[in-house]
Amino acid sequence: MIDSPKHPALLALVAVVAAGGAQAAETMDHEAMGHGQMNHGSMDHNQMNHGQTDHGSMDHSQMNHGGMEHGQKAQPAGYGSRTPIPVPSDADRAAAFPELPPHTMHAGGINSFFLLDQLEYQDADNASVLSWDASGWVGSDINRLWFRSEGERANGRTEEAEVQALYGRAISPWWDLVAGVRQDFKPGSPQTWAAFGVQGMALYGFEAEATAFLGENGQSALRLEGDYDILLTNKLILQPTAEVNLHGRNDHERGVGSGLANTEVGLRLRYEIVREFAPYIGVTWNRNYGNTADFASEEGEDNNEARFVAGIRIWF
Known part of the structure; x- marks a missing residue:
């Protein structure tokens, strides 16, 4: 300690330093703080004032981070609600789906169709047979003139031959009523019949014909025909x-x-080289019944016969 009265200025400086040190000690006694013994786990961060910001008292649910609320996903730039599409009106529907003119096939013109369904060689027991079955029409969608022809030749002679000319009128998209005449040339002497019936397509593409005939001297007949393409x-x-x-x-x-005269069942397999032309092979079974069988036996003919067939089918 300097206590000499000879140095008054030095004494004054010492007094000032001593006073400052005492004030600093009063302000913060680091020895008393005990930094080595601080318990950070007991520090209450909610009570700490970091630059006058009380994080413990902050309400994050009220914060607006750039206009985005919590729970709301960030949207891409330019995203926004669009103007809703208006409900179509009757005028809109009429403009989008205008009424079409009535559909008319062939525009009311005259058309025609010809089908040579069977032109074939048949290997019969007693002879080689050339058989045919043809049909066609000319006219409009509603009214048509139909013709049919079928027959066979054996050993160079015509055994059976007939031609039908019929007026047909459509009664539905798939069925026609027909009426006209049938002319038989063989067997026996020529004979004329009145013909009327129905023809068309049943379910699943099954084509059917049912024709009744009234002939000379009170003769009558009924023919049923059907075929199906698989x-x-x-x-x-x-x-x-x-x-x-x-x-x-x-x-x-x-x-x-009289009664059931005969039946014929066939099975033909054709290959369409083009749609209009198809060769085929197959087999047929012919059988006579009742008095017809008796008449055939008198002539030495078979009443139950299977035949191999080969031919062509043409239409245009």
């Missing part, structure tokens, strides 16, 4: 066919008896 491929088609003939009276000259 597509094995786009070009290979299997066609089963069936025909049933019934007669009202015996006609010995033409070899037919």
Whole structure:
């Protein structure tokens, strides 16, 4: 300690330093703070004032981070609500779907169709047979003139031949009523019949014909025919066919008896080289019944016969 009275200025400086040190000690006694013994786990950060910001008292749910609330996903730039699409009005529907003019097939013109369904060689027991079955029409969608022809030749002679000319009128998209005449050339002497019936397409593409005939001297007959195309491929088609003939009276000259006269069932497999032309092979079974069978036996003919067939089918 300097206590010499000879140095008054030095004494004054010491007094000032001593006073400052005492004030600093009063302000913060680091020894008393005990930094080495501080318990950070007991520090209450909620009570700490970091630059006058009380984080413990902050309400984050009220904070607006750039206009985005908590729980709301950030949207891409330029995103926003669009103007809702208005409900279509009757005028809008009328403009989008205008009424179409009535549909008319072929525009009311005259058209035609011809089908040579069967032109075939048949290997019969007693002879080689050339058989045909053709049909066609000319006219409009509603009114048509139909013709049909079928028959067969054996050993260079015509055994059976007939031609029908019919007026047909459509009664539905799939069915026609027909009426007209049928002319038989063989067997026996020529004979004329009145014909009327119905023809068309039943369910699943089954084509059917039912025709009744009224002939000379009170003769009557009924013919039922049907066929169906089974597509094995786009070009290979299997066609089963069936025909049933019934007669009202015996006609010995033409070899037919009353009741169920005969039936024919066939199965033909054709290959369409083009849609309009198709060769085929197949087999048919022919059978006579009742008096018709008796008349055939008198002539030495078979009443139950299977035939191999090969031919062509053409349409245009």
